Amino acid sequence: MQDYSVLWFLNSHNYKSELAFQKLNLATYGIIHPKIQWSEIPSTVEITKEVLNNAVWVNNNETNKEELLHQIETYQPNIIIFAGTFKEFKTSEMEQIGWNINYSAKRYVNDDQLGNTTAFYITSPTRLCIEAFSPDDYRMSDKIYWYEMKKAVQLWEEFR
Numbered sequence: 640m641q642d643y644s645v646l647w648f649l650n651s652h653n654y655k656s657e658l659a660f661q662k663l664n665l666a667t668y669g670i671i672h673p674k675i676q677w678s679e680i681p682s683t684v685e686i687t688k689e690v691l692n693n694a695v696w697v698n699n700n701e702t703n704k705e706e707l708l709h710q711i712e713t714y715q716p717n718i719i720i721f722a723g724t725f726k727e728f729k730t731s732e733m734e735q736i737g738w739n740i741n742y743s744a745k746r747y748v749n750d751d752q753l754g755n756t757t758a759f760y761i762t763s764p765t766r767l768c769i770e771a772f773s774p775d776d777y778r779m780s781d782k783i784y785w786y787e788m789k790k791a792v793q794l795w796e797e798f799r
Contacts, residue, residue, distance in 0.1 A: 646716035669789035723773030757787035
């Protein structure tokens with residue numbers, strides 16, 4: 640198990656459905672257990688407690704930008720995942736708290752079968768920013784969402 644702290648920025652509709660919450664749980668589990676295969680993942684009920692110990696969900700719609708940035712500073716995650724919310728943040732705002740997205744190349748979890756659906760920015764050897772689809776986006780299955788979050792982290796690990 641990897642020792643990551645993950646902060647998800649979501650819109651209020653992103654996590655209200657059971658299916659979206661399941662997708663978030665599975666993706667976070669894949670991040671903290673990068674060597675596990677899809678077929679080896681325990682049930683969502685079994686992984687929820689572990690996931691909640693390693694991740695925080697922040698509702699972008701119910702919090703102002705200052706408070707959101709303060710939550711990043713307070714929680715100090717190594718991984719921030721913008722789940723359909725990246726366009727709502729200015730890179731200059733992130734830079735104020737040490738997340739220098741402007742100075743890192745935008746890369747994609749590029750798999751021939753999946754296409755360029757998840758982008759990531761390696762802002763430092765200790766910080767990763769992921770730009771992902773919303774977890775309630777029906778075009779991306781749980782397995783693909785899990786795979787892309789996990790793969791972004793694996794590529795970051797190779798950089799470190």
